[in-house]
Amino acid sequence: MTITRRNFTKLAGAAAATVLAAPALAQGKTPIKMILNWRYQGPQAWFFLAKDNGYFDEAGIDLTMDQGNGSGAAVGHVAGGAYDVGFGDVNALIRLAGTSPEEAPICVYQMYNKPPFTVAVLADSDIQTAEDLQGRLLGGSANDGALKLFPAFANVAGIDTSDIEILNFKSNLREQMLKSKEVEGVFGYVNTIRFSAKLSGMNPDEDIRFISYGDYGMDLYSNGLIIPKAMAEESPEMVEGMVWAINQGVKDTLADLDAAVDAVAAREPLINKEIEKERLIATLRDEMNHPELATTGLGNVDAERFKEAIDLVVKANALPRSPDPSEIYSDAFLPADDERIYKLL
Incomplete structure (x- = not known):
């Protein structure tokens, strides 16, 4: 009804x-x-x-x-x-x-x-755009909204996902996994990552680059x-x-x-x-x-x-x-x- x-x-x-x-x-x-x-x-x-x-x-x-x-x-x-x-x-x-x-x-x-959905990478990484995510090891919680939307984002951004590897881990490990370079990018909501990274001792304005879904037309x-x-x-x-x-x-x-x-x-x-x-x-x-x-x-x-x-x-x-x-x-x-x-x- x-x-x-x-x-x-x-x-x-x-x-x-x-x-x-x-x-x-x-x-x-x-x-x-x-x-x-x-x-x-x-x-x-x-x-x-x-x-x-x-x-x-x-x-x-x-x-x-x-x-x-x-x-x-x-x-x-x-x-x-x-x-x-x-x-x-x-x-x-x-x-x-x-x-x-x-x-x-x-x-x-x-x-x-x-749209708050993003892939966060380290600012000193060579990942500059969505296309650069190809062939990378990314990670996030299996239930994360940005991760679940990634196939849609890849479609809109024209990304070939065949050689992208995604590692699942608990949400409380996300920022540390990025900081220690155990993955090359993490999925999440931009402000969740930004301030959790800050709590972990990172400066999100200097240490992190955000590949945001909204910048690629996902309104x-x-x-x-x-x-x-x-x-x-x-x-x-x-x-x-x-x-x-x-x-x-x-x-x-x-x-x-x-x-x-x-x-x-x-x-x-x-x-x-x-x-x-x-x-x-x-x-x-x-x-x-x-x-x-x-x-x-x-x-x-x-x-x-x-x-x-x-x-x-x-x-x-x-x-x-x-x-x-x-x-x-x-x-x-x-x-x-x-x-x-x-x-x-």
């Missing part, structure tokens, strides 16, 4: 009838289990602030959040039923919908509207809030409340960046708060600040650009079908236009 504003009223009515039939459930909070994209870091602060400031409670949600092991993996965890909600890469969702549409979840709040969206279609159909008011709560968390993050980082530190006391604040600011500026924000607002997509992004992923991965945009994303649960963020830092 396609989730649109047109049938949202009908769905909400059905959900209300269900609540009236089960008053005991209505009095309590709905337990929701969420998988994040990565370890606890600055760019997850809005989720923690939303919880700490009581917005999920207001929405009747008892939210539990777990650290993730990749943006692509988050989509699979939701599709497989291990988690109710994921903060994951919409391109992994497109690939799943292109092969197994009955299993695919749906995105209801698109947060990252600029993609990335992370958003992913939920099962059944949840969207059966519990629309709860989904609307969850999206509202996260939107409020983003507002609070923008209002007080230090409080936002403190919310992360409350979950992971060993973080470097100064660097996580820098990572948060860079994410807001680089991954969430597409010019379309001025008209779409945070959480929404530009319909034409989104369709082009789907077509690019479908073609580059030779998917057996091209999902309709309504299979991938729904705006039915967004807060009112004047409640969403139209300008970041």
Whole structure:
């Protein structure tokens, strides 16, 4: 079933009838289990602030959040039923919908509207362009969003991947593997690598060169809030409340960046708060600040650009079908236009 504003009223009515039939459930909070994209870091602060400031409670949600092991993996965890909600890469969702549409979840709040995907190489390497990746040893976590998109990037950039070797390793080893030259390039999100490299003692502005997918025409969206279609159909008011709560968390993050980082530190006391604040600011500026924000607002997509992004992923991965945009994303649960963020830092 396609989730649109047109049938949202009908769905909400059905959900209300269900609540009236089960008053005991209505009095309590709905337990929701969420998988994040990565370890606890600055760019997850809005989720923690939303919880700490009581917005999920207001929405009747008892939210539990777990650290993730990749943006692509988050989509699979939701599709497989291990988690109710994921903060994951919409391109992994497109690939799943292109092969197994009955299993695919749906995105209801698109947060990252600029492509963060990159291959990072050492600045003193002779790898200058995408073409120079041919014949190299690259590495990354198997669930990394940039690694999963590499076949699409290779197609767009005209790279012959037949002699490229890819080594899989745990995500926490990535920057060290690059620094020690055990691999010649690593996959990841640009700001994840940039600030993790900084934590490892590197100067990312001097020591690292980024071969970024967006520079080669891959104008993609990335992370958003992913939920099962059944949840969207059966519990629309709860989904609307969850999206509202996260939107409020983003507002609070923008209002007080230090409080936002403190919310992360409350979950992971060993973080470097100064660097996580820098990572948060860079994410807001680089991954969430597409010019379309001025008209779409945070959480929404530009319909034409989104369709082009789907077509690019479908073609580059030779998917057996091209999902309709309504299979991938729904705006039915967004807060009112004047409640969403139209300008970041």
